[in-house]
Amino acid sequence: MPSSRLRKTHRLPGRFFFLKYRHMSATTQFDLPDFLATRTEAVNRALNRFLPSEKTRPATIHKAMRYSLFAGGKRMRPALCLAAAEACGGSDAAALPLACAVECIHTYSLIHDDLPAMDNDDFRRGKPTNHKVFGDGIAVLAGDALLTQAFEITAQAKGWPRYPHRDLILEIAKASGSLQLVAGQVADLEGEGKKISAGELRYIHERKTSALLCCSVRLGGMSANCTPTQLRALTDFGYHVGLAFQVIDDILDVTQTSEQLGKTAGKDTKAQKATYPAIVGLEKSRKIAGQLTAKAFAALKAFKGRAGALEALAEFLLKRDK
Amino acid sequence: MPSSRLRKTHRLPGRFFFLKYRHMSATTQFDLPDFLATRTEAVNRALNRFLPSEKTRPATIHKAMRYSLFAGGKRMRPALCLAAAEACGGSDAAALPLACAVECIHTYSLIHDDLPAMDNDDFRRGKPTNHKVFGDGIAVLAGDALLTQAFEITAQAKGWPRYPHRDLILEIAKASGSLQLVAGQVADLEGEGKKISAGELRYIHERKTSALLCCSVRLGGMSANCTPTQLRALTDFGYHVGLAFQVIDDILDVTQTSEQLGKTAGKDTKAQKATYPAIVGLEKSRKIAGQLTAKAFAALKAFKGRAGALEALAEFLLKRDK
Numbered sequence: 001m002p003s004s005r006l007r008k009t010h011r012l013p014g015r016f017f018f019l020k021y022r023h024m025s026a027t028t029q030f031d032l033p034d035f036l037a038t039r040t041e042a043v044n045r046a047l048n049r050f051l052p053s054e055k056t057r058p059a060t061i062h063k064a065m066r067y068s069l070f071a072g073g074k075r076m077r078p079a080l081c082l083a084a085a086e087a088c089g090g091s092d093a094a095a096l097p098l099a100c101a102v103e104c105i106h107t108y109s110l111i112h113d114d115l116p117a118m119d120n121d122d123f124r125r126g127k128p129t130n131h132k133v134f135g136d137g138i139a140v141l142a143g144d145a146l147l148t149q150a151f152e153i154t155a156q157a158k159g160w161p162r163y164p165h166r167d168l169i170l171e172i173a174k175a176s177g178s179l180q181l182v183a184g185q186v187a188d189l190e191g192e193g194k195k196i197s198a199g200e201l202r203y204i205h206e207r208k209t210s211a212l213l214c215c216s217v218r219l220g221g222m223s224a225n226c227t228p229t230q231l232r233a234l235t236d237f238g239y240h241v242g243l244a245f246q247v248i249d250d251i252l253d254v255t256q257t258s259e260q261l262g263k264t265a266g267k268d269t270k271a272q273k274a275t276y277p278a279i280v281g282l283e284k285s286r287k288i289a290g291q292l293t294a295k296a297f298a299a300l301k302a303f304k305g306r307a308g309a310l311e312a313l314a315e316f317l318l319k320r321d322k
Numbered sequence: 323m324p325s326s327r328l329r330k331t332h333r334l335p336g337r338f339f340f341l342k343y344r345h346m347s348a349t350t351q352f353d354l355p356d357f358l359a360t361r362t363e364a365v366n367r368a369l370n371r372f373l374p375s376e377k378t379r380p381a382t383i384h385k386a387m388r389y390s391l392f393a394g395g396k397r398m399r400p401a402l403c404l405a406a407a408e409a410c411g412g413s414d415a416a417a418l419p420l421a422c423a424v425e426c427i428h429t430y431s432l433i434h435d436d437l438p439a440m441d442n443d444d445f446r447r448g449k450p451t452n453h454k455v456f457g458d459g460i461a462v463l464a465g466d467a468l469l470t471q472a473f474e475i476t477a478q479a480k481g482w483p484r485y486p487h488r489d490l491i492l493e494i495a496k497a498s499g500s501l502q503l504v505a506g507q508v509a510d511l512e513g514e515g516k517k518i519s520a521g522e523l524r525y526i527h528e529r530k531t532s533a534l535l536c537c538s539v540r541l542g543g544m545s546a547n548c549t550p551t552q553l554r555a556l557t558d559f560g561y562h563v564g565l566a567f568q569v570i571d572d573i574l575d576v577t578q579t580s581e582q583l584g585k586t587a588g589k590d591t592k593a594q595k596a597t598y599p600a601i602v603g604l605e606k607s608r609k610i611a612g613q614l615t616a617k618a619f620a621a622l623k624a625f626k627g628r629a630g631a632l633e634a635l636a637e638f639l640l641k642r643d644k
Contacts, residue, residue, distance in 0.1 A: 052500060058508040061500050112466060117439075117458030136439030137511055140462060144434060144469060145500035151473045152495035155488045165488040166477045173474035178374060178383050178467035186380040189459055 032312040036079060039092070043078040043103065044070070046096045050153050064134040064142035065149070069107050072125045076317065077102045077216040080241075083309035084217035084234050087300075090224020097157035098168065098219040101150040105176050106212060108146035111139055113185060147176070163222040171222070175215035184208030188273070196274045202243070204274075210242030217310070233302035237310065240299065244292035244318050250275035251285050256321065293318045354634040358401060361414070365400040365425065366392070368418045372475050386456040386464035387471070391429050394447045398639065399424045399534060402563075403542035405631035406556050409622075412546020419479035420490065420541040423472040427498050428534060430468035433461055435507060469498070485544040493544070497537035506530030510595070518596045524565070526596075532564030539632070555624035559632065562621065566614035566640050572597035573607050578643065615640045 047069060052062045078099035085095035114121040114129040115136060121129050131139035154172055159165045175181060184207025191200065217238040221231050254277045276285040296314050300307040369391060374384045400421035407417035436443040436451040437458060443451050453461035476494055481487045497503060506529025513522065539560040543553050576599045598607040618636050622629040 058505050061508045141504050145504045148499040155491040169477040177470040182463050182467045186383045
């Protein structure tokens with residue numbers, strides 16, 4: 001369970017449906033703020049090492065890549081990757097390149113999603129988006145270069161006989177490709193302003209969020225030479241955390257004020273984006289979020305007490321009020 | 323040397339500086355049209371197998387990916403990859419996945435280069451560009467998905483102890499990343515309308531063209547478990563063919579009519595793009611093209627008569643009038 005400081009920040013007044021899953025927490029003393037601080041620093045140092053410097057020619061592209069990569073992202077995917085490695089008895093050192101690779105993929109997808117041709121967002125995390133600073137052309141190329149960089153970094157990770165580079169690359173390529181991450185963005189674009197079903201919304205969330213979260217924890221496990229049983233548990237965990245996260249995001253968008261969220265509330269509704277509350281109602285959305293959350297925590301039983309970091313991260317992601 | 327039919331089509335009236343390299347051709351009877359026809363068909367079949375069908379959900383993205391991938395490209399990079407494999411005693415079967423991967427990279431780069439945010443081209447190979455048919459958002463995503471697909475396909479190629487998947491992936495990632503292919507496009511964008519030096523123009527051509535040509539032949543060699551000496555020769559060959567190709571392209575843009583080229587002549591000049599003739603003059607450009615061509619052919623000596631296909635392809639690319 002997160003430390004008291006974190007619990008205070010992320011306790012959800014009025015959203016007690018989460019409370020019943022609290023007892024599943026195996027590690028009552030896990031220091032998540034410390035875990036996040038140390039791992040974020042390690043990931044930032046590694047990313048800084050992997051990426052060409054801002055002065056490397058052509059300077060513009062490296063400035064643009066670094067601008068978005070170091071724009072204050074919470075490094076949730078890398079943290080999940082490292083936590084999964086720990087749960088399987090692995091080391092941060094072996095998982096770090098893969099953690100950096102998934103962060104490059106995540107950042108590339110944000111840069112491209114923000115483009116005028118897609119979601120047309122001017123701000124992200126309170127800063128002007130990549131194309132607002134560098135122009136649309138460079139933003140497209142910065143995304144391209146980060147996507148490519150992810151594979152270059154993955155190729156430099158340590159492989160195992162059970163998980164050779166071939167498998168690590170396939171893992172990232174499949175999670176990011178036309179059947180997953182890209183598919184999610186396509187379906188999202190095509191669904192805008194249309195009435196879509198709960199099944200279609202789930203299809204989008206599975207691809208836009210679950211695919212890369214799943215990939216992050218699976219790669220963490222693979223870096224630790226995990227057993228096939230552990231890999232299945234991680235898959236199950238990542239999938240449900242991703243879906244639950246999105247449903248909760250949809251709920252918060254309609255229940256919280258902009259001030260509480262620290263970003264524009266009701267944005268999805270305004271942009272005519274389909275959300276769970278809009279399709280199935282608020283109460284049913286909360287029930288679904290609760291079920292998905294329960295499934296995510298249940299998957300962690302396979303790690304017999306070693307999944308403290310994963311559990312704390314899931315609580316951080318799923319028991320939040322913004 | 324190409325067959326008489328091909329020689330006739332590609333003989334260059336008035337551009338006799340090439341003739342002195344003719345004697346280097348080791349294979350006087352190489353049937354290039356047959357080689358290109360059979361290999362193009364094999365590559366198309368393989369690409370069709372590797373890519374999700376047009377009906378696979380979301381259909382839009384797979385239609386968009388296939389639209390550009392099967393838009394009548396000459397498959398020069400795949401052909402070079404297969405020819406390099408043959409020169410090193412390898413098989414088409416082992417080289418085919420890598421040949422398909424480089425074609426996916428090439429196609430992705432064209433889709434993104436054509437975007438309004440970059441070169442803003444409405445037509446390519448006489449057909450509307452990807453974004454004109456599918457919209458800018460889907461075109462960005464189709465490029466992203468093809469780039470990702472290239473790595474997925476590479477991971478499925480056969481590796482060798484000397485050239486494991488790790489190396490194959492690094493080969494493609496480095497050739498396509500922020501220091502090569504993307505760097506070339508960035509420098510090209512930034513150089514538009516500016517007076518640039520011959521050195522800067524060479525920097526662009528090396529990255530926009532040579533990097534992926536080099537990668538194509540190197541991957542072909544690697545698929546054949548080539549010797550380090552052969553790999554060096556292929557690198558040398560790919561690099562010089564790429565550069566020579568670009569210089570010749572620049573020359574043809576100013577010396578040939580639109581009718582002769584089958585595309586708009588003088589386009590580079592009009593777009594205020596730097597060209598060799600504009601920077602160093604037509605005569606010096608021809609001299610440079612001749613020198614680069616000579617170096618490309620010289621690199622093939624390492625293959626002692628087995629480089630018939632590579633030699634014929636180089637002649638096809640460098641001794642052309644359009």
